[in-house]
Amino acid sequence: MSTVSGRTDSKAALPGAATRRSGPMLRWLGTRGPREFVLRWVVLFALFIGWELAAKAAESPYFPPPSEFAARAAELWLPADGTWLTEATANDVLPSLARMFGGLALGSLVAVVLGVAIGLSRRLGDYVDPLIQFSRAIPPPALIPIFLVLFDRGALMRVLLIAFGAMWPVLLNTIEGVRSVDVIKYETASIFRIGFADKLVRIVLPGAAQKVFAGLRTSLALGLILMVISEMVASTGGIGFHIVQAQRSFQILDMWAGILLLGVLGYLLNLVLTVVERRVLAWHRTTNREIA
């Protein structure tokens, strides 16, 4: 399935993807040492400084300097005055994250279960492949009107939209991962009379895990996108709502602060996934080193 490899390759374009190669985690924000740290971050800092200077010179009300909206973001969402949870965090960030994680968890679970079934059964794969190719080609935001009709405007509708939209990379990668497990590994298990459940848990899932994580990485990015989009429509809370609302009420600083928050969240979530992946796939790094 060439489409699958296309999807997995796209992970390289996501921020933090390169940290997969790094040594001690997080010591240098995911880089190998001070030298790489500087190389990695210097461009970003330079960009912000340039932006800062340009914005200050232009004095446009729509393009405030990054330092100002960063300060506004800190004021809105960083813990202060002895409380961990600011009002804005409780109203916007937490509901957003809850919906996104709910949607991602649901979508990934369904995708892994379906992916294993389809990956194991060629016949099932042949039956559902056109359906999958068609469904995943629909841009999920286009489904918002239908989802609104079906599930009303509550959290459920947003969770389901995220689940539906973000499940495809996990599904396609799981299918491919399961199909890539060597037949000799199953035959070895058959020789030792290992039952189906054990084969599933100890051969199929670990064998497909690397691909599943590649899918999760893409799904995470999609989940964040769908979270924001779903909150920009018929909503009363969440980060997406915050951004739209700020723009409509000419609180430009708040709007930019929201965008910054999304960038930071996306980066951090990807970092967390990277750490989890490294732990789960610790064995895989040993296998890449060819010594035989």
Next chain:
Amino acid sequence: MLTANHLSHTYGSGAGAHAALADIDFTVEQGELVSIVGPSGCGKTTLLRTLSGLMRPTGGSVTFHGDEIVEVPTGLAMVFQDYSRSLYPWLTVEDNVRFPLRRLHLPKEELRSRIDEALAAVGLTGHAAKYPGQLSGGMQQRVAIARALAYRPEILLMDEPFASIDAQTREDLEDLVLEVKQRFSMTIIFVTHDIDESVYLADRVVVLSKPPTRVVTILDVPLPGERDQISTKELPEFIRLRGEVARLIRHPRDAQEPVAAAAG
């Protein structure tokens, strides 16, 4: 103990049919090491798959203790040629060895002692916590052998287990097989393309023909039980046998007549 009766297998049907096995007859007795050797492409994979019960033959049968094999029987284990494909890279060495024992529901102490004993037998004590990817090829195949040993099979099938291992390591592993056979009084079927290996290890050598595969002949190996990589291979008897096997593989027709007569 294990008998192939007029075993045959044909892939496909009609014009595209490929007869891999034509007519295979032999018996392996308790405690014996029988090596199976033949020209490349002689259907040895098909043979092993039908002997082990992974696949049903299209003709004839395989019996184990007199019962026809219809699925993989208990008491049978196999070491595959390609250790990197047959080991589970996400399990440590110890967990790879433990994996087949899960279904046996052994008491904890016995599980422990079986794993330790198996790892010790192949010289891998101290490597239990490593992953297969951290070991050399020879060591990985030792893990696969330890896995089979801990399972305590009555009969062990080995499918060209040392084909992709360097010559010196290979000699060590051949001696390991002989040692294991002695120590666990195990019955072993050892498939190989290496004529020296087939004679050095075996009590009897089954020589196969090109497909459609038949048994060309079965040779007794009257070499002393204690074998040594250097001195055993210098014995006139060893040299005679390896020559004979080599000739049989190269020119099976010269030998086929008397065997057919003997079988009839």
